[in-house]
Amino acid sequence: MFAGNVISFGLFLSPLPTFVQIWKKKSVEQFKPDPYLATLLNCMAWVVYGLPVVHPNSTLVLTINGGGTVIQLVYIAVYLTYSDRKRRVKVLSLVLLEVAFVVLLLVLVVSLVHELHKRAAIVGVLCVVFCTMIYVAPLSVMKMVIKTRSVEYMPFYLSLASLGNGACWTAYALIRIDLFIIIPNGIGVVLAMVQLILYGAFYKSTQRQIAERKAGEKGREVNLAQVVVDREEDGAGKKKAGNGGAM
Numbered sequence: 001m002f003a004g005n006v007i008s009f010g011l012f013l014s015p016l017p018t019f020v021q022i023w024k025k026k027s028v029e030q031f032k033p034d035p036y037l038a039t040l041l042n043c044m045a046w047v048v049y050g051l052p053v054v055h056p057n058s059t060l061v062l063t064i065n066g067g068g069t070v071i072q073l074v075y076i077a078v079y080l081t082y083s084d085r086k087r088r089v090k091v092l093s094l095v096l097l098e099v100a101f102v103v104l105l106l107v108l109v110v111s112l113v114h115e116l117h118k119r120a121a122i123v124g125v126l127c128v129v130f131c132t133m134i135y136v137a138p139l140s141v142m143k144m145v146i147k148t149r150s151v152e153y154m155p156f157y158l159s160l161a162s163l164g165n166g167a168c169w170t171a172y173a174l175i176r177i178d179l180f181i182i183i184p185n186g187i188g189v190v191l192a193m194v195q196l197i198l199y200g201a202f203y204k205s206t207q208r209q210i211a212e213r214k215a216g217e218k219g220r221e222v223n224l225a226q227v228v229v230d231r232e233e234d235g236a237g238k239k240k241a242g243n244g245g246a247m
Contacts, residue, residue: 009068011161014158015035015158040095043069046131049120142198151207152194152209160196169185170185
């Protein structure tokens with residue numbers, strides 16, 4: 001399933017333009033950390049699922065989600081760097097909680113459950129839940145899109161990559177009849193399609209809002225420049241008047 005891994009890797013890299021924007025502006029603005037926190041938890045859980053002590057012969061699942069874990073940690077590190085103290089504490093706490101949960105899950109499953117198929121079933125059910133969370137996490141962003149009629153903070157490439165990723169892994173799971181992969185990715189296909197529909201519906205209104213905001217910012221800059229010029233002229237006039245009075 002090399003194609004599935006390639007598409008999944010593309011999904012993990014799709015938020016890159018968003019974080020480049022955050023880095024350039026030195027601010028997370030209205031971007032939410034929910035999708036990246038959900039993806040981190042999902043990747044770590046699938047790493048556990050792909051371990052030989054849980055589900056042997058799952059090298060592809062293990063490698064792509066190991067890489068995904070590293071990528072999400074980098075994204076979250078950038079988010080923490082450019083967010084305010086309140087957000088930083090909240091996000092960091094959630095990351096630590098996720099890591100602790102996954103480590104505890106691995107320890108308990110390996111030490112208390114001795115049959116491989118039971119280990120795979122337990123971790124697999126949790127992976128279904130966490131993988132579904134990835135696709136459900138953008139619902140808060142979708143709500144904001146509908147409310148503001150703007151897709152500015154719903155990255156297009158992330159939605160597109162989610163659709164491709166979900167479709168590819170659903171096809172793979174149908175061949176192997178693996179419900180743990182079919183269920184979350186099938187849900188992901190539907191939600192990704194909804195995101196793309198919203199993007200198409202509100203794209204024009206988003207461009208209009210951005211143009212109006214830029215025009216307003218330009219107008220404020222012009223007014224500020226005019227105020228500075230007026231003050232300088234007033235100062236020069238008063239100075240000239242003072243010199244005339246002294247003569």
